Amino acid sequence: MVKLAGLGTYLPPWGSARGRVAGPDEDALTLGVAAARAALTAAGLASSDGSADVETAAAVGVRRVVFVTRELPLLVGGNAAALLAGIGLAADVAVVEQVGGAPAVLDALAGAAPGTLVVAADAPQAGQPAGAAAALVGPDDTAGPAGGVGVELVGRVVRSLPVHSQAFGEPAIRDYSDARLERERGVGVAVERLELAEKPVVAAGLAAKQAAALCAGSPPALPTLGASSALFAIAALHELGSGGVVLATEQASATAVRVDGPPAAVRRDEPAPLAPEKATRTPGPDIAISLPAYERAFDAKLRWEAGRCDACGTLALPPRRRCLSCGSEAGWTLAPLPRSGEVYTTVTVHVPVPGMPTPYSLAIVELDGGVDVRALVKVTGAKPGTARIGDRGRLVLRRVAVRSGVPDYGYALFPNTPAQSVAGEAATGTTEGAAR
Amino acid sequence: MRRVAVAGAGMTAFGEHFGLGIKDLVPMAVSEMAAHVDKGLDRADIQAAWFGELTTTDGFPTGILADTCGLLDIPVTRVENACATGNDAVRNATFAVASGAFDVVLVVGADKVRESSARATFWEWAGLTRDMAWDYPLGLVAPANFALHVARYLHESPATREHLAMVAVKNHRHAVPNPKAQLRYEITVEQALNAPVVVEPFRLFDCTPQSDGAAALLLVAEDVVDRYTDRPVWVRGVGLGLDRVMHQHKRDMTTFPPTVKAARAAYAMAGLGPADIDVAEVHDCFTGVELISYEDLGFAERFGAHKLIEDGTTAIGGSKPVNPSGGLKAKGHPPGATGVAQCVELFEQLRGEAANQVDGARTALAHNIGGPTAVSAITILSSDRG
Numbered sequence: 001m002v003k004l005a006g007l008g009t010y011l012p013p014w015g016s017a018r019g020r021v022a023g024p025d026e027d028a029l030t031l032g033v034a035a036a037r038a039a040l041t042a043a044g045l046a047s048s049d050g051s052a053d054v055e056t057a058a059a060v061g062v063r064r065v066v067f068v069t070r071e072l073p074l075l076v077g078g079n080a081a082a083l084l085a086g087i088g089l090a091a092d093v094a095v096v097e098q099v100g101g102a103p104a105v106l107d108a109l110a111g112a113a114p115g116t117l118v119v120a121a122d123a124p125q126a127g128q129p130a131g132a133a134a135a136l137v138g139p140d141d142t143a144g145p146a147g148g149v150g151v152e153l154v155g156r157v158v159r160s161l162p163v164h165s166q167a168f169g170e171p172a173i174r175d176y177s178d179a180r181l182e183r184e185r186g187v188g189v190a191v192e193r194l195e196l197a198e199k200p201v202v203a204a205g206l207a208a209k210q211a212a213a214l215c216a217g218s219p220p221a222l223p224t225l226g227a228s229s230a231l232f233a234i235a236a237l238h239e240l241g242s243g244g245v246v247l248a249t250e251q252a253s254a255t256a257v258r259v260d261g262p263p264a265a266v267r268r269d270e271p272a273p274l275a276p277e278k279a280t281r282t283p284g285p286d287i288a289i290s291l292p293a294y295e296r297a298f299d300a301k302l303r304w305e306a307g308r309c310d311a312c313g314t315l316a317l318p319p320r321r322r323c324l325s326c327g328s329e330a331g332w333t334l335a336p337l338p339r340s341g342e343v344y345t346t347v348t349v350h351v352p353v354p355g356m357p358t359p360y361s362l363a364i365v366e367l368d369g370g371v372d373v374r375a376l377v378k379v380t381g382a383k384p385g386t387a388r389i390g391d392r393g394r395l396v397l398r399r400v401a402v403r404s405g406v407p408d409y410g411y412a413l414f415p416n417t418p419a420q421s422v423a424g425e426a427a428t429g430t431t432e433g434a435a436r
Numbered sequence: 437m438r439r440v441a442v443a444g445a446g447m448t449a450f451g452e453h454f455g456l457g458i459k460d461l462v463p464m465a466v467s468e469m470a471a472h473v474d475k476g477l478d479r480a481d482i483q484a485a486w487f488g489e490l491t492t493t494d495g496f497p498t499g500i501l502a503d504t505c506g507l508l509d510i511p512v513t514r515v516e517n518a519c520a521t522g523n524d525a526v527r528n529a530t531f532a533v534a535s536g537a538f539d540v541v542l543v544v545g546a547d548k549v550r551e552s553s554a555r556a557t558f559w560e561w562a563g564l565t566r567d568m569a570w571d572y573p574l575g576l577v578a579p580a581n582f583a584l585h586v587a588r589y590l591h592e593s594p595a596t597r598e599h600l601a602m603v604a605v606k607n608h609r610h611a612v613p614n615p616k617a618q619l620r621y622e623i624t625v626e627q628a629l630n631a632p633v634v635v636e637p638f639r640l641f642d643c644t645p646q647s648d649g650a651a652a653l654l655l656v657a658e659d660v661v662d663r664y665t666d667r668p669v670w671v672r673g674v675g676l677g678l679d680r681v682m683h684q685h686k687r688d689m690t691t692f693p694p695t696v697k698a699a700r701a702a703y704a705m706a707g708l709g710p711a712d713i714d715v716a717e718v719h720d721c722f723t724g725v726e727l728i729s730y731e732d733l734g735f736a737e738r739f740g741a742h743k744l745i746e747d748g749t750t751a752i753g754g755s756k757p758v759n760p761s762g763g764l765k766a767k768g769h770p771p772g773a774t775g776v777a778q779c780v781e782l783f784e785q786l787r788g789e790a791a792n793q794v795d796g797a798r799t800a801l802a803h804n805i806g807g808p809t810a811v812s813a814i815t816i817l818s819s820d821r822g
Contacts (some may be wrong), residue, residue, distance in 0.1 A: 193757065283555075284556070284558075285559060287572075288563065288572075289568075290568045293567075293568040293569040297569035302568065318570050344593075347636055347637070348636040349580050350632070351577065351635060353558060353577060354555045355559075356575045360575065362580055364683060364684055364689070374685075375572075376571065376682070377686055378574055378575075385636055389591045399575075400573045401575070
């Protein structure tokens with residue numbers, strides 16, 4: 001039995017009630033980071049204004065991150081450092097980068113040691129819904145909200161019927177295209193062999209209709225179908241107000257867990273969906289990257305930290321040798337920055353830029369908290385050109401560019417709009433139906 | 437320091453010179469300059485040269501100048517200071533003559549923006565002025581670089597997009613008689629306001645074209661000026677100003693502090709002020725930049741620039757004509773050449789020989805601002821020796 005100290009979910013702001021799509025500046029890592037931060041906030045390990053609280057999270061012992069997705073941004077080169085930095089965890093936390101779907105996530109969760117953060121992200125190709133969710137396994141004596149709900153493995157069936165497949169080196173997923181085969185000999189047989197004593201209350205990895213057929217009552221529709229759907233399923237128990245068996249399926253495999261009550265600590269970062277932007281993509285040469293410059297900037301850029309002058313305390317973004325204020329060159333120490341601010345000036349680029357989807361907006365943001373720091377960032381989560389001087393928003397991790405094949409992560413301004421729920425208010429989002 | 441005079445000036449037409457390389461444009465500008473020296477120029481008199489060029493089309497810049505102009509026996513120094521390169525090259529050459537080190541020197545500015553494909557140009561040029569880790573990947577294209585300032589300026593000042601359009605209309609009109617200008621046609625305010633958006637708030641006609649071209653000046657010491665001309669134009673003041681290189685570190689984006697600093701230095705050296713300027717070539721790479729520069733140069737009070745464009749003060753016929761050549765907006769903008777070419781225009785203005793002559797002009801100012809809006813260079817010229 002593991003105890004869930006917190007659950008977090010994230011849905012990209014693009015798409016419709018039928019399903020979300022990742023923005024051009026999002027990938028499995030940025031989706032996962034958003035969900036993970038929501039989970040840590042739900043668990044009371046990060047403040048609700050989103051400001052980094054790395055020491056607290058480390059102190060309570062987040063010792064391992066299991067990142068489950070089928071869309072790892074880098075197959076060679078590693079995603080772990082960016083994941084830890086984006087979440088705000090120390091660089092000595094172990095990371096497992098796992099390729100897997102919904103059953104793998106429940107397997108990881110049910111077998112997790114205390115202090116494990118399971119992050120599941122789906123950033124699939126066109127046509128499949130995107131989203132992410134994360135769950136923090138607390139120590140047995142977790143004193144979080146409701147003491148942490150318990151999760152226990154009920155059963156697991158591992159079989160092979162690869163009706164959707166992608167071999168190493170192949171550019172796209174191949175579909176065998178036999179829905180009845182998949183349903184009857186895939187999920188059907190898997191669930192049969194689980195020999196569940198009671199019907200699941202929610203089923204992940206399945207279209208809403210198929211899930212309803214397998215479940216007791218009317219199970220909530222889930223916004224994704226891949227890895228993250230397993231944790232969206234557990235989060236849905238919060239709204240259902242009960243515990244029960246949660247089933248996760250993928251093709252011919254399935255895992256079931258029993259959750260011993262409704263999880264109380266759930267935080268949803270699920271802004272209302274906007275119709276995806278029609279972007280112009282202009283082919284061009286690779287955007288160059290300097291890896292020495294990348295390495296020097298990495299911590300400040302991905303952790304959203306400034307250099308604090310050791311002599312006078314002035315913050316500089318990016319960190320710099322000579323203090324902006326007192327001129328000291330004695331040194332600086334990284335210090336967390338506020339993750340909200342106000343637009344000082346903003347422009348929108350319409351002219352085609354090779355390698356970047358256009359149009360896009362840039363903004364200089366005056367950060368909150370009287371820190372006297374401005375940041376030059378891209379605008380995300382809003383139609384280009386709609387952010388105005390004086391608008392407020394929060395700073396979120398995004399894939400700013402892909403440079404010579406390397407994802408270049410940094411922060412972008414997500415403007416607050418009346419139409420969108422402001423992340424930070426727990427459980428205000430609504431779950432949407434899955435795409436199929 | 438000795439007085440320094442401009443004794444000759446010449447330039448190529450600005451435009452898309454697909455048929456001409458940098459090795460053609462540089463000698464063309466120098467030869468045109470030499471041909472227009474009133475009493476003739478023996479190239480053997482030239483003792484040193486300064487070459488303003490941002491990019492290195494066809495390679496090694498100083499060698500290209502020496503080699504293509506028949507000046508293999510003199511020292512040549514490259515100046516690169518973003519879009520302020522041209523007036524900074526003038527500034528460095530001026531000090532070399534004023535110091536007594538040389539009596540006769542050459543200043544050349546050139547660039548070939550259209551040597552790369554339009555797609556490659558953006559990232560090539562962005563690399564010249566952006567922080568590689570923090571700014572470069574954001575896609576801060578050149579118009580956005582300035583638009584961040586102009587958006588805030590429009591927010592705080594009474595100026596509107598109509599005023600930006602009026603700058604474009606004025607400079608297009610000024611370019612029509614200028615045989616060296618790239619865009620020699622008039623536009624209307626409506627055309628400017630309804631043109632395709634490049635970077636909001638800039639539309640197509642708010643932006644300079646991409647240009648190739650070269651320009652050359654002959655600077656000489658007062659001691660020897662009589663050998664070359666009886667109608668010299670004097671370099672009265674030069675100035676250069678800098679600012680923080682990242683936009684997020686600029687406190688007030690409704691002004692360009694580099695311009696304020698460069699102007700202060702140039703006015704002080706000349707013993708002149710903004711009221712003394714009869715005609716100016718101002719760095720209008722984007723229309724709003726011309727407006728902000730009116731204030732930074734002291735031509736208008738803070739947030740009063742729109743009045744100058746509304747009432748025609750800065751048009752030909754007004755009391756302080758700006759960009760009679762058409763400016764960067766319509767004459768064109770090969771960055772290394774731009775500042776030098778501004779001085780070519782003002783040399784002609786101050787001798788009463790300009791295509792778009794400002795009546796009775798005696799003192800003139802040339803202004804560049806560039807890079808990550810972090811450098812400005814200014815030259816003050818006068819027909820009065822001072």
